[in-house]
Amino acid sequence: QVQPVESGGGLAQAGDSLKISCVVSGRTRDEYAVGWFRQAPGKEREFVAAISWNGVQTLYGDAVTGRFAISSDDAKNTVFLRMNRLRPEDTAVYFCASAINWSGSYVPGYQYWGQGTQVTVSA
Numbered sequence: 001q002v003q004p005v006e007s008g009g010g011l012a013q014a015g016d017s018l019k020i021s022c023v024v025s026g027r028t029r030d031e032y033a034v035g036w037f038r039q040a041p042g043k044e045r046e047f048v049a050a051i052s053w054n055g056v057q058t059l060y061g062d063a064v065t066g067r068f069a070i071s072s073d074d075a076k077n078t079v080f081l082r083m084n085r086l087r088p089e090d091t092a093v094y095f096c097a098s099a100i101n102w103s104g105s106y107v108p109g110y111q112y113w114g115q116g117t118q119v120t121v122s123a
Contacts, residue, residue, distance in 0.1 A: 002026045002112040004034070004096045009117030012086050020117055022079045022096030033057065033099045034079040035110055036070065038092035038119075047105035048094070051079060059104045063089075086121045093118050 008020035022034060035050035047061045049070040058070055069082040079096060093116040103109025 002028065002031060002098055004098050004112055004114035006094060006096050006114045006117040009094060009119045012119070012121050014087055014121055014123050016086050016121070017082065017084045018086060018119060019080055019082045020094055020119065022081075022114060024077045024079070024096075024098050024112075027077045027098070030100045031098050033102050034072070035097050035099065035103065035105070036079075036081050036094060037097065037107070038090075038094045039116075040089075040092040043092075045095070045107065046092075047107075049081060050102075050104055052102060057102055061105065083119070086119075088121050088123050091119060091121050 003025045005023050012018045033052045036048040037045050038048050039045045050059045051070045051072050053074050067085045072079045095116045096114050097110035098112040099110045
């Protein structure tokens with residue numbers, strides 16, 4: 001069973017940096033990419049970033065382009081999201097999800113989802 005597990009969330013101040021991780025346990029060679037999404041209270045789920053396991057493809061959401069960086073460690077089945085110059089509007093639960101095809105920001109394209117990790121940014 002493929003199961004993404006997020007970690008590393010917490011509290012930060014505006015302008016700080018934070019790095020969160022996603023370990024995809026049970027990953028098979030069918031898994032092609034991982035995406036990060038976030039959801040704030042009362043808002044819809046928003047695409048943050050995605051990466052293919054071979055590192056060839058990456059994609060960022062408009063709200064984080066230039067501030068966040070996604071990377072992967074194929075040998076450790078782990079994807080990282082480095083969040084720089086954090087803003088209060090980045091406050092949300094961050095989810096990672098695994099896909100067998102390149103799905104980019106397309107939510108239904110992801111088959112397996114983690115439980116999320118909370119990131120809270122104060123002004």
